[in-house]
Amino acid sequence: MQTKLPEAIVATTKGRRAEQILRSCVHCGFCNATCPTYELLGDELDGPRGRIYLIKEMLEAQKVESVTVTHLDRCLTCRACETTCPSGVEYSQLLEIARDYVSSNYRRDLLDRLKRLWLIRTVPYKRRFRRWAQLGRAMRWFLPKRLREMLPVASTVEALQATPPVSPSVAASSVLLLNGCVQQVTTPQVNAALRELLAARGIAVVELAEEGCCGALELHLGKEPGALATMRNLLDTLAPRLDEVDAVISTASGCGITLKDYPRLLKDDATHGKLARRLGDKLLDVGEYLLSLDLSWRKQDEVLAVALHQPCTLQHGQKLGDEARQLLQNAGYDLVAVRDEHSCCGSAGTYSLLQAKLSSQLRDRKISCLESGQPDVIATSNVGCHTHLAVAASVPVVHWIELLR
Amino acid sequence: MSRKLVRRLLQRTLPRHCLITDPVALKPYETDGLTAIRQPPWLVALPETESQVAAVLRICREHAVPVVPRGAGTGLSGGARPVEGGVVVGLSRLNKILEVDLDNCVACLQPGVRNLAISEAVAEHGLYYAPDPSSQIACSIGGNVAENSGGVHCLKYGLTVHNVVGLKVLMMTGEVLHLGGRGQELDGYDLLALMCGSEGMLGVVTEVWVKLLPVPPVKKVLLAAFAQVSAAAAAVSEIITAGLIPAGLEMMDRLAIQAAEAYVHAGYPLDAQAILLCELDGVAQEVEADAALVERLLRDLGAIDVQIADDPQAQARLWLGRKAAFPAVGRLAPDYYCMDGTIPRYRLAEVLQQIESLSVEYKLRVANVFHAGDGNLHPLILYDADIPGELEKAEAMGGRILELCVAAGGTITGEHGVGVEKLDQMCVQFNSDELEQFERLKAAFDPAGIANPGKAIPTLTRCAEIGGMHVHNGKLPFRNLERF
Ligand SMILES: Cc1cc2nc3c(=O)[nH]c(=O)nc-3n(C[C@H](O)[C@H](O)[C@H](O)COP(=O)(O)OP(=O)(O)OC[C@H]3O[C@@H](n4cnc5c(N)ncnc54)[C@H](O)[C@@H]3O)c2cc1C
């Protein structure tokens, strides 16, 4: 597509990158077909092709208009469009640049700013988030429905207090397990299950005493400088342990995708670029890791029917997903067919709070797709989707790790 | 016309989120799949119900405001490009499958239903909707009707017109036209066929009845690589002459192969000058026999390699490369201009040769993708719109290619329509009497001339200016009728 970006924009690294991406789009519209917000809203402006156009217009005019912000905010960053696009348009990178541009050139209204500030200041800090969660639970009946639904359920909040790290005396292999900030508070049972699985198979699990956030949250809210600082911080905490392990894994695909992106995001970083690449070399999604070990699983006595939910961060972001399917099949589960597998559940990080209405519409659709095959349980690979789906599903929702024995 | 009044009327008729008035938000609607030609609309209406569509049309009729219907905006000839001061009526929200009638194997669809969504919805019954434009994942059935779209399978199963059995059309006069439907015979003029390919100039389609076919029990896809384009072209003729009707017979040249391969990794041979994809379907015995025959023909005609895909995954992958070939070419150059002409099959090799010469003359690369079986050429001219003059050069070269097609006994459009893109070539293809007849036909449906005006039929003045039309006795008929 033709672009006429002004010199001031093209002179910057990001501007040049944006131009490159814009130019690779041929405006065929294929991507609209699999975009969840386009499916829901049926407006060119709420599909990737329209968003790309709005971004082009914004950068050409060097002016951020509120309609543009509205439609960019509605994007889930699910990247289904990238999977569909035959021209290889790296939409999410363009969006990242656009969100950053919006963030520095546009003043949001007060409520919006407060919400975003609260998210950035609270969610990535497990103690703060836990305190809010406990407070929220005590006052749950006074909270708006959306916030109430976000709260972790009782048992998990308590379970969090005690999770001793496991380290077998003779380890066949060792792995660094990243716990993720939200996951430690909302679904700690997932990593607890993984620790047990690995310990039983003689794999040493290394964990960080003070693990910070991976930076995903800030990045998605268009706060790139803050996000990069958070990333450097995590890298510093990680660095001393990196050599002692064979792999670094995360059980939350939403964190995993950001971590896998470190080498790109910190490419030009003088102090942390190299470290980011070193992490990149060892980083695996938990599915990739387990499958590579060729382990055997205890077969279930009673065959459960599982609907496997593929988080966008896994299927579109990391181009993975078959690993979990294979592992579950190896463990004897019956996987039911799921309609519209490409489509986002609407959780999308902070989206469920910032775009509550769309988010719950997408969730309802997703659940009907997941439950159409009458599963006994829904299994996912990401903490955000996990808690989001659990609120409305009529069968239990788990991380698939919890199904392995 | 008071614009303020019309806007107010529309605002009163439609819910807030169904009318776009902000100039920034209107911009992405200024173009369809052909981005070289743009025009921001005055307003965009996105009705959610048929009665809202009718209400918008009524207001526009009463105040003589032009209306441009829009489906998924994947058109490649600027058909859905807005007209100045006009209202775009987007039909994307009318996307429900209204009925699937398994007894009669037909389905009734709203116009915004995506082509592929039809086949997906009836797959569990072993049925599908046959016409499959490469854009099938995104394009709408309403747009398909308006463009009479075809696809890789139309050699055997026909174009949209052969697969649509009924339509409901809201006419600009306020009348509602019911044509055919579930098993209904059409009497009188075949207006259904007229509507197919009418490019939104006769009315707005709000319901489409389509035929559903049983998925053939067996399929095979053959991929043949050729060291020469002419050999591949000859093989196409030979297969048809042998009395075979493949479900699809497609050809791609080297540049297109490379682009598609980079996207899907289908295993296309990168060293070939051309490949043919031939799909055979039907009952097992027939397919086996035909496949053996085609393979022998291909080898006899100099194919350097023939692969046969039996399983659905491998077949889908081979086709995916073909279906994504246009946008995949986006990887080779910043812009491409997609042409769409037809020629008699037996002149394929010759026309390709001439296109090659034009490519050298204009110094622009051309990737070729064809529905070779029915002689529908899609040369994709690669250019860079950021280089001043390149777009004009590409357009000029495209025009020459279409003239080549007409000279070879073909037409200027196979399936993408005329839109605003090929108005000039219409003057080459048709004489003034024919063009006037088209205009009279449009006027019969749309006397006020507000349905997608300025598309598909060139004004006679325009034709005279480009010198492509014979002007009778120095007099231009309808000289003053710029409104066409
Ligand atoms: C990559 C690519 C590949 C393509 N491959 C093919 C192919 O193989 N074969 C093929 O035939 N085409 C192909 N096309 C062209 C295009 O997809 C078709 O013309 C398609 O039918 C357009 O559908 P749409 O919904 O996008 O319509 P639009 O582009 O939105 O509109 C097309 C025309 O239809 C009119 N229209 C739309 N809806 C209605 C309605 N409900 N009532 C009345 N008029 C209406 C519009 O006014 C316009 O004139 C391709 C396009 C792309 C981008």
Ligand code: SF4
């Ligand atoms: S599919 Fe890719 S090339 Fe086509 S419009 Fe979407 S982003 Fe652009």
Ligand code: SF4
């Ligand atoms: S990332 Fe998802 S929501 Fe955003 S434009 Fe792409 S497909 Fe649509």
